[in-house]
Amino acid sequence: MDKQKVDILISSSVWDPKPWVEGLSKSDLVGNIHVWPTQADLTNVKVLFVWKPLDKGVIDLIPNLKWISSLGAGVDHLMTDPQIPEHIPITRIVDPFLARDMTNYVIMGLMMHQRSMLRHLDNQKSKTWDRITYKPLKVGVMGLGALGGHLAEKLVGLGFEVFGYSRRLKRIEGIKCFDESDQKEFLSHAEVLVNLLPVTPQTVNILNKQLFSSLPKGAYLINVARGNHLVESDLINALDDEQLSGALLDVFWEEPLPPSNPLWEHTKVTITPHVASVTTPNSAIALLLDNLKRLREDRELLHTVDLNKGY
Structure with missing residues (x-):
């Protein structure tokens, strides 16, 4: 590939593109930066940075496209x-700040559950002095990639007994790991289940009635991966039947979550609006520029997605 500056198209239906444009434009690797939607001629664009679904027909306007990067850790919006x-x-963002922030969020949710903080807050309102006890918890982490692996290691450091699950068996010090052939045994240990799996055809709807029934009675669910991992009606039934004691949900099938969705009003569900870990342009841009340099030098790109695996 020639060493001329590279033109870029940014398409984001969720995030403000301005910080990305400002950061990328400081590099002498970068030529024109277009932001979708645009009426500009895109025939010279070689790179597409995208978050969330592309408008139909965008790719047809970029005949010289050489590389696509998600602007986040997830790539399911591109795989489908x-x-x-x-x-x-296709590449994805692997940012240490994403892993740190995700870990911090899950630890917050885990501690809130273990220490019954929502009940304490209710007790404060009613001026009730109730010394609610707590116990050690076994935590199961589904997905041991960049985010899940980081989380599992930090939880061990905090003294939790941690079990890990991944498609292929991994070995992480201090963590009892399982692969998909031992999913049921893994689930039997998970008093708190944290989902950080990638989205693939095999993992859509994986958080369902059958899975919940394999968890210990009264288990707690934290879903910070993707909304389409979860069968919402099965979750509500598991909560109502007391198979699960509660759930912290940051991701949903439809976002923003419609006001009519029953999860909003369920007393055992805590909702946050997809904020567990958000890509920060300042740190992610360094990775994008590294890959842009690699593209110009015809070298292998970092964090390329395996199309067969879907992540």
């Missing part, structure tokens, strides 16, 4: 888009 050519490499 039929307009994206199979020969175009």
Whole structure:
């Protein structure tokens, strides 16, 4: 690939593109930066940075496209888009700040559950002095990639007994790891289940009635991966039947979560609006520029998605 500056198209239906444009434009690797939607001629664009679904027909306007990057850790919005050519490499953001922030969020939710903080807050309102006891918890982490692996290691450091699950068996010091052939045994240990799996055809709807029934009675669910992992009606039934004691949900099938969704009003559900871990342009741009340099030098890109695995 020639060493001229590279033109970029940014498409984000969720985030303000301004910080990305400002950060990328400081590099001498970068030429024109276009933000979708635009009427500009995109025939010179070689790179597409995208978060959330692309408008239909965008790819047709970029005949010289060489590389696509998600602007976040997730790539499911790209894997299921039929307009994206199979020969175009797709990468994702692997940012240490994403892992740190995700870990901090899960630890917050785990501690809130273990220490019954929501009950304490209710007791404060009614001026009730109730010394609620707590116990050690066994935590199961589903997904041991960059985010899940980081979380599992930090939980061990905090003294939790941690069990890990991944498609293929991994070895992490201090963590009892399982693969998909031992899913039921893994679930039997998880008094708190944290979902950080990637979205693939095999993991859609994985948080369902059958899975919940394999957890210890009264288990707690934290879902910070993707909303389409969860069968919401099965969760509500498991909560009502007291198979699960509660759930912290940060991601949903439909976002924003519609006011009519019954999860809003369920007393055992805590909702946050997809804020567990958010890509920060300042740190992510360094990775994008590193890959842009690699692209210009015809070197292998970092964090390329395996299309067969879907992540």
